Amino acid sequence: MVKKKTTLALLPITLCFSSLPVLAATTADLEKRLEQQEKQIKRLENRLKGTRAAVKENRSRISDAADRLKINGFMTAGAAVNDGDDVFEPFYGIDDDTRSSAISKAGVQMTFEITEDWDATVQLLSRGANGYDLQAEWAYLGWQATDNLALKFGRQRLPYYLLSEYLDVGYALPWIIPPLELYNIPATTTDGISGVYSFNVGSVNFAAQAYAGQSTGRTEQLEADFISSPSWGANLTADWNSFTFRVGYNRSTLRTDPDEGGVADSLVPAMEAAESTYGPAYGVADPGNLEINTDNIRTDYISAGFMYDDGSLLVMGEIANLSAETFQPVGDAGYITVGYRFGKWLPHFTFSKFQTDSKADDRIRAIQEYADEVGKSMYAQAGVAGAPGLIETNTGINGLAAGGALFGSGAILPSTACAGGVCTPGDAQILTLMGIRDTLQDAITGYSQTIYNSMEDQIQEQQSYTIGLVYDINPRVKAKIQATHYENFGSNTYQYLNIVEGAVPAGALGNLDTYNGFTTVDGHSNGRFSGDPDAAGNHTAIYSFSIDAVF
């Protein structure tokens, strides 16, 4: 560099010296040489210009291709463990073994700009809680229709709540496990169309979003897959300084596909049988509001949320109500989080609560009462202690047998044993009948008890306290730890039939079982957990840590 500069600096002097002999030359000669040199300079200039243009073009071509394809990604690696083995968290799969699969995940997103206004985006996510299966959370064609209106066609995350669309981007959230009381919706995506209209009013930025589509999911509580179609909704977000406010609504129509032998598969037919067959047969009036649906279930989500983040103080909260036209643990949920940033550290605290609302509870109670009434009526008519005469009359099991309603006419009692609707069976036949009656009674009571207690499980409650700490390792990586105490699973009352088995002496009409009605046992609901909350002492805790990155 220095040498070149020296050469350049010497150039005028050299030129001066070299031009000395020129003085002696003729003017014509001089002009000719000047002309030649000027031409040479011009040629060099042109060549330089061409090279510069080519370099620039190449550079812009390279940056154009790079600009058109954007690849971003996020990941969470960590582990979570539940305090004991009496309860189990089904949504993430957190039990008393420390598992990384519960919270670890990775996502990659590719966006290709087709034109200035159209883009194609795919986001693939692999979640440990889902067996690390790769699934497309987003796969859409985006169109910036106007400066204010953006449309998306294809697969998108469902924007139920404030954070639903990026709930898997751990880097963007303070928690490792978001409040289970609110964020436990078993469907994350919808295939359809959405539009966001953005506008400013003064210094407030609004975004109005509407969408419609079809989505699929799975509910572990009912052990069933489901399709919701159509599923549509709208929300409005307002940003003002450090504040964000949001209200959202979603309505879906669900169709379930229960697992064979699962909860929904066994419970629903039992309840449907109670409503359509046994109820009418035993004269129990249908209250008309049972809504034991597995298809065309309407669900409504309504929510309101806010966030305040001034860079130091973080406060956020949401409340939501979910209703469903079937027996489901639905109701009110909400949380409030407060955090404060001390440099790279963000300690935070969250209180969260969930409870099924009176609308859902009333539906459950109606089903329970109905199942109870039907059960009692069937039991009574099948013969009870202290009324052995039922066997000999045209009611109860005898009548059923005579009428052939349940057992087939003449199958047990010869037709000669019944005349004019009154049966007079022999001892052996009575014993057979009593055996059948016992079986029937057990079935009725077991069935009534199962419905009652299964329904009782749908009345839920839960609250939790979370403390967490986030540390910024660098601008793209965070480390987090979190401890959440879950408690107050709600007092429920379970029924167990109290029967004293009677002895049946051979060859005679013996004592019948004594039906003492139901014994009630106090317990607690499952909340968002599975297992035995009573054994767990009506509380549990989940501890977790993670590393979250984004690029």
Add this chain to the structure above:
Amino acid sequence: MTIKLKLARVLSTAGLMMAATFASAEVVVIVNASSSISTASADEIQQVFLGKRNEIGGVSVTPVDQSEGNDARDTFYEKVVDKTPSQLNAYWSRLIFTGKGKPPKQYFDDAEVVETVLEEEDAIGYIDSSAVTEGVKVIYTAQ
């Protein structure tokens, strides 16, 4: 070495250090000199660089960002946008991964930003005040 020389050296070092301090402390927001925008508030600039608005006083603007790790960038985001690099990444990741927005295009350094602002009439960028050249207009100074 004479005392005078030593003194001169100390003074010049101090001067350089001061110059360097001033250089990194003062970041200016610039637009093309032909733009009709003559001034902008910190709020407006913040919203433009966070993708929340695309105009200032009715004049359409396109933000021009700098590479991560540049001094001017850190100063700009800290003093004008009020976000640390971590907070900024969290902010953009919420938009990127929901298809709701993309961060402004990043240019290599002050010189490239100036070049872009000179070439594109609606470009708005930020540079160290020492890099201001003819053809660009300063509409905001962050101290």
